[in-house]
Amino acid sequence: MEILSSAYDLLIGYIVPFLFVLTIVVFFHELGHFAVARWCRVKVDAFSVGFGKELFGFTDRQGTRWKLSAIPLGGYVKFAGDENAASVPDRDRIAAMSEEERATAFVAKPVWQRAAVVAAGPIANFILAVAIFAAIFGFFGRTVIAPVVETIQAGSAAEKAGLQSGDLILAIDGKPIETFADMQRIVSVSAEIPLDLEIERGNTVQTITVTPEYRELTDRFGNVQRLGLLGISRSPQDDDLIQQTFGPLEAISEGAKETVYIAERTVDYLWGVISGREAADQIGGPIRVAQVSGQVATQGILPLLSLAAVLSVSIGLLNLMPIPMLDGGHLVYYFAEAVRGKPLSENIQDIGFRIGIAIVLLLMVFATWNDVMHLTRL
Template identity: 75%
Template sequence: MDLFSSLFSVLVGYALPFLFVLTVVVFFHELGHFLVARWCGVKVDAFSVGFGTELAGFTDRKGTRWRLSAIPLGGYVKFAGDENASSMPDRERIAAMSAEERRSAFVAKPVWQRAAVVAAGPIANFLLAIVIFAFVFAAFGRVVTSPLIEKVQPESAAEQANLQPGDLVLAVDGKPITTFSELQRIVTVSADVPLQLDIDRKGEVLRIEVTPQHREVTDSFGNTQRIGLLGVTRSPKPEDLTVIHYGPLEALAEGARETYFVVERTLGYLGGVLTGRESADQLGGPIRVAQVSGQVATLGFVPLLSLAAVLSVSIGLLNLMPIPMLDGGHLVYYFAEAVRGKPLSERVQDFGFRIGIALVLMLMIFATWNDVLRLTDL
């Protein structure tokens, strides 16, 4: 009975939230490919949520097989003329097609249409994130506090820069801010990077340079991450706390800004990894996503929705990486074709796909290894 209870707890606590988040994100990614393909007159052979053996499905009136498959770790849209789910062309099948069949094949479409179909997946991920964030803001609003410093921690970056309790932060590097969370967001991704703070100190506007310190912090779930810290706390006074309510258009604008922030932060972290400023051990794989999904699910459905939005942005960015087999790699091929006036040779494309598969597998193994190391540290 104890074993059964433990398994049930893992299923409900981790597996179901993980599958919910991943299925929503993957479905909309593939739906982007699907809708633009249909708009361009491409025949879609299959739309699958998951890989492997089909568990359930149906065929629509246009001949597309909609599948729910056994391995719920992704999905794909397979176009007429594709060899597999990575959209590698099946040249034997294409050669055997009739003229009418060839007209609806993905590979026979103009390069701009193929590029539009491929780009639609990541774009759908970004749009999904905007809509989710907008829904949360419109339905629940946002609780914010003013960027007023209540306390300065000893031996912190803030103390070294002579920031003082009562200072009101007006801008960071010339960018005006109105909430403490805006200050936090900038600081957390700016470890060891000098920042220029414009502050109001008893009516006098001062400019102070401060460099956030690189620190490891542990959240309430025991997860450790390295971020930049100033060493200041916000004001707890009720008069410094505000609930902002948004109308539909305002919520969409805030959703777009939130999505842009996630993109900016993700690219900033990846850039830090490439330059050696950040450690790659913060990268996570499916185990990490499942763990975080379960933890966030304990906070409620709305935080889980927000996690789905963040993951949607991450998957959109990942797919835009210029690696053959991913959407970004296909776009590189199509760009080369547009410039040359003809596709790259079959040999070059096949070689690129093999390199792409190897790179993706190495990235998956590395991220999963990071996940395992985190689990052993718990």
């Protein structure tokens, strides 16, 4: 019974939330490819959520096989003339096509249409993120806290800079601050970077320069985050809480801002890894996503939807990396074709795809290794 109970907890606590989040993100990514392909009159052979053996599916009037496959770690859209799910052309099949069939093959379309189809997947991920955030803001609003300093830790960056309890933060480096969260977001990504804080103290406005310290924080689930910290805190009181409501257009605008922030933070982290400023151990794979999904699911459906939006942005950015096999790699090929007036040679493309497979596999192994090491530290 204990084994069955543990298996049930694993299924409900981690696997179901993980599949919920991943399926939403993958479906919309592939739907972006599919929708633009149909608009460009490309024949779509298959639309699959998951890889491997088909569990069940159906074929629509246009001849597309919609299916759910056994390995739920991604998905693909396969176009007429493709050899595999990565849209590598099947040259033998293309050569054997009739003129009518060739006209609907992906490889036969103008370069701008192929680029549009490929770019539509990541773009759909960004649109999904905006839509999720906009829906949350539009229906539920947002509760925020005024950016007032309450408690200052002894020996912290805030104390060294001369911040005092009761100071109201008006702006950081010229950027207006409306909420305590606005301040936290800027500070968290600015470790060891001097910031000019415009504050209101009493009836005067003054500027104080403070340099956030680099700290490691562990949340209640045992996850470690490396952030910039000032060493100030705020205990929300009823009269300090501000309930913000948004109309439809305002909600969409806030959703777009949230999506841009996540994208900027992700790119900044990846650049930090490349430049050696950030540790690469925060890069995770399916195990970490499943773990985080289960943790977030304990907080309710809205945090889980927010996680889906964050993951959607991450997958959109990942697919735009200029690596053959990924959407970004295809876009590089199409850019070269547009500049040269003809495609790259088949040999160069094949070499690129092989290199791309190797890079993607190495990234998967590295991410999985990080996941395993993370679990051993919990």
